[in-house]
Amino acid sequence: MPELYIGLMTGTSLDAIDAAAIDVAAPGIALIAARRRAFEPELRDTLLALARDEQESLDALGSADTQLGEALA
Secondary structure (H helix, E strand, C coil): CCCCCEEEEECCCCCCCEEEEEECCCCCEEEEEEEEEECCCHHHHHCCCHHHHCCCCCCCCCHHHHHHHHHHH
């Protein structure tokens, strides 16, 4: 019986969201499917700005977190 998992990541370049579906029930790990979706330019710019500036407000961080969560969903 398959044991399926989906993983998401962005990486430090913030160029895209990468997704992979895998089956871990087989001997070893079997890749079922993989996809890549580019970030919207505005979200990428926001995230890169937050990564560079340590003085951003809590509101800015919360807004970016919400936007990233929606993009991952």
